[in-house]
Structure formats: structure tokens, C-alpha cells
Amino acid sequence: MKCQCETYLLLDWQYCPVCTAPVLITDQSDELKSRGFHRFPAAFAPLSYRFGKHVADQSWFYATFCQYVLLIKFDPTQLVYFRSTLLDRYFCFVGPNPPVATNEAFWCAISLVTDRYFRRRAAIYSWSSSQEQQIVEAWYDLIDLAFLVHEKNTVLETSKIAEWSSRLDEMQTQETGPHLACQLCESKCKYGEDIKFMITNDPLAIGEARSSVEGKSDSQQIEQLAWFARLWTERTLCLYDEDFAFCMSINVADRLGWSPERVHQLMVPIRESCHIDSCPEV
């Protein structure tokens, strides 16, 4: 955080020590809009909100959240197992000994990210507002259990989580994907948005992909591209999904500046290289 006089400010400071101006309370209009607010109002108290908003604004936290939703699709129990990774990211951004309760600021952060995530989806897949509201509320019902304290013990069948995931998948189903090569994909378009975000969020990764394909023949380039995508897939999902890896390959190729026509031309061998048996050993 920076003051208008360019002084670097800590998140909990109320005044700029150099120009003595009070630090403007961050615009809290989101607070009232957030669907997470009424589930835990204390999380949106000014100081907690300031920390939560700061964390939610970090693209790495958002990318981790995307990963969370994806993982739950493949393994519903990740709803609880992945909590520690999310919390780990939270601690990347709050600095030493933050003067707020972790569960409060964390709930604020995850609520804000949730709102943003589904608002974006709603715009892309043209959901109606009632559709959006339904899926968001159902999501909040899940994370509410995982992160908030309740008076009573609660039992949740993992099939309920899987149900939610498949509902989200249904709402994301499209006839065509954003790229020409998408015609070979069988999960249009479950991954495109998340993958695009993950790639743009880690800009140096494209440099790594570039150096591994540069100066190679076409067939070697395809192999390297698929290898890169396969590694990334396994690291993101902790398992392998062919469509995900294919989507990753197309998106990386796009970022590498391959023309859509070239990707279209090469899509069959790319798809074949994403097939798990034909991947070169790590």
C-alpha cells in the first residue's frame, strides 16, 4: 500500500507518518455486495477488510482459488484438504504478525475472491442473475462448512460436493471453444478460463516454454509443448486429464505467438502428444 506522497505504508497504518494524511478507509462498498458478508459479518470489519481485500487482490491468490475449484471437481475431499494451501497463500501476503484474526481476514479474502470468480464466469457464460445466485449460494454453503465455526457438528456427503461441481460444469458447457483447435476438446469449455488466467498470472512460465521449444523442428516443438502442458497439468490437478493438458497446450501455443492457423494445422499431433501413453518420460 502506498500513500499519495509515495511513502510505503503497512496495511494496518491509519495515518501516513510522513505527510500525516489519514489513510483513506478502503472503499467498502463491496462489503455489502459480498454474499459472504452475512455469514460472518466480523470478517468485514474495517481492519479485517483491509487485509482480506489486499490478499484477494493478489493474482496468485486468485489463481490458487481457481485451482481449488478445479481440484474439487476431480476430488471432492479437496474441499477440506486444500484449505491449508489457501491459507498458506494468505500468509504470503499479510506480512509478519498481522493484527487481525486469521479466520476473519481469511473469510473476507475468500468471499471477495468467490464473488469475483463467479461474476466473471457469469459474464463469460451469460448466466442469468438467478442462475449465478444459485450456484454462488451453493458454493458458499460448502466453504461455509469448511472455514466457519458452527455450534453443531455437521455431516456432508461428498456426493453433494460432486453434485455442485457437475452443476457448474453443466453451466459452463459450450458448443464451441475460444480457439479453432478447441474442436478436438471434449470438455468445452470447462478449463479455458482458468488456464488462461493461470498462464497470464505466471508470466515467466511462458519464457520457460519458449526456451524449451525454440530452434526445434515442428515435431519436436509439439512434443516439448505437450510435455510442458503435461507437467503443468499434473502439478495443478495432482492427476492427469487429457483435455486439461490439451487446453493448456493450445493456450501456451497462443501465448508463444503461434498463429491460430498453425495451431489448427498441428492440433491432431498436439492432441496425440497429450495422450498419456505417448508423453515422453519426465
Place this chain on the structure above:
Amino acid sequence: MAAEDDEQRDNAAPTLAQELGVDNFLERIIYFRKNNLYTAIGTSFPIVLVIEREKLVFFAPHRPLEYEP
């Protein structure tokens, strides 16, 4: 004998999770029993018992962890 051991471990599990959970937000604490896992990320968040990957039991903190099917 085996059943008795199981029971003993079962009773010890919540205490263990709570003991380790205090001041230890980030380390995911897992206690295994057959296919069941206790997982916790600190005392301010619910401790969860994952039963054979099919059921998640969310425990209200600061209460004895008792699960009645």
C-alpha cells in the same frame, strides 16, 4: 485386541489433532485410522473427519469431537 487398539487410537485422535492444532495453523494435521482421516488447519477453523472419502464431518471447535452416525 486389534479392535481395542483401534478404539484407543480413535479416542486419542481428536485430542491429538487439537494438541497439534494449537498455534500450528499451516501444518495440515492428519490422523489416520483405516480409511478415515482427521484434518485440521488450526483451532479457528473446523477440524474435519473424512470418512472413507464419502462423508465429511465438520466439528464445531471447542467441543468434544464426537461423531454419531
Place this chain on the structure above:
Amino acid sequence: MLECNGCSKYQKTEWNCCPYCGSPSKDFTILTAGEREIFPEAFEPQILLSAMNVANEKAFSLALIQYIQQIIASPANLFDLRSRIVEVYIHCSANPSFLYTRSLWVSLVLASDSYFLTKAIMYRWSSPQLEPLRQKWYQMLAAAFLGLRQDELTEEFIKDWTRDFTELHKCMVRPLMGCHLCQSKCVFQYDVKQFVVQSTDLVEQLTAQLSQSDTATDVFAKVGIEQSNDWFSSNDKDLAYCIATHLISEIDLLSRDASIIISDKIRRLIQERLQ
């Protein structure tokens, strides 16, 4: 060191108001940790001026960080390695022979205070937490540099100080990729960073080596261990790992994903080698 009268938070001299409660700087009080009482004659205007110049030198503040970490690594270094501080003092001072003992003492006090203050603000330490440790630190310095007989200054005393000071740093922050593997969060980050940003040669040399990716992990593990020894005379696993991690981030060529993977391997190598 300055403290706000209103909310008892540490303040910097150049600040115009307290960032927490907004009290103006005239409401700040000076906290003396007995450093003036130990050697009051030293605090004369003329000496203060020249000592301030020395304390502001980067080389001197680095030497102090080094000295503190060396003492943390081994208590005997309080006496064994003080000559390094004197060397750097002579190098930084315009007129080193002028009232040498007094100037050195005041330089040390000023540099220590600025070190403690920066960390106190960064880690949000309160004065009841830090003041006793700062007091003890001056007792240790007085024994080493003024030759004052301090009967209570035993090895135990230094060890206790080291333990308490390290304990104060413990928190759950993870400033860099790979911090999740460290078991001393977050004792070293500030000190290591000061050294790493100064080592442009080392960073350049490593950048060149990074392109041979099959040996990169090995190189980083080696450099981490070597530098922790070289800079801080320490064999601490977490310190070596902290240096390696900071170097990776300073080079800024690796994606997050790659940093995490490489950190994992480096950590394993360092653990094997510093058994």
C-alpha cells in the same frame, strides 16, 4: 529509539506523526536502553556527528548484521569476531583515530538502534517485547568493545539472548516461493535480503549458470551453504536455504511453478549436506 506517547508503538526519527494513532512527533519519547548510561561521556555532539556518518554507511550496517548472525550461530563469536567490526569501522570513518573508543561505541549504538527499529516496525514488535533484549544487547556490546567487566555475561547469557531474539522472529509469514519448506519462519529474511541485494556479482554469476538447468539445483544448494558460512559463519540449514531462495528470487528468471520445484530439490540437497 523513539516511542509514541499515545499508543506506545515504535517510531522513526524522520516521521512527522504516529502511523497508528496520528499523534504528532512532539509526542514521541526517546527510549534509552541504558546505552547512554554505560558510557555517557561518548555522547558528545562532535562524536555523534562523525558516528552518524559511520552508522549510515551500508558496509557498517552490513557488518553489524553479520556480527549479530555470527553471535547467533555461536556465542563465542561475540569476542572472537569483533575485530571485523573494528576493521569496517576504520574503513568507514573519515578520521578513525579521533577518540576511537568513543566514536566506535556511538557508531555501534546508532547502527544497532536502526537495525532493531527497522525490524521492530517490520515484525510489529512492541516495546515490552524488544526493550529487554535491546538492553541485553548493549551489555554484550559493552563487554566486547569497552572491556567492561560484566560478571553476569556468561555463555548462558548470550545463549539466552540468542534464543529469545530468535523466538521473537517466529511468525507465519512466507515472503518467497519455497518458504513453505523452511522451519525457521521467519528469522533470517531481513538479514539475508540485505546481503543478497548487495551481491550483484554473485547474482550475475548465478544467472549465467542457471541456463545449464541440470546443474542449477546443485549450484544453488552449494552457494547457499557457502554463503551462509561466508557471510554468517553458520551451518544452519534454514539459513543456507533462505539464502538460496532469496538468490532465486533476486535472479527473477524462474516462474512460480519452476521456483517451487527447484526449491524442493535444493532443500533436499542442503539437508543432505548439512547433516
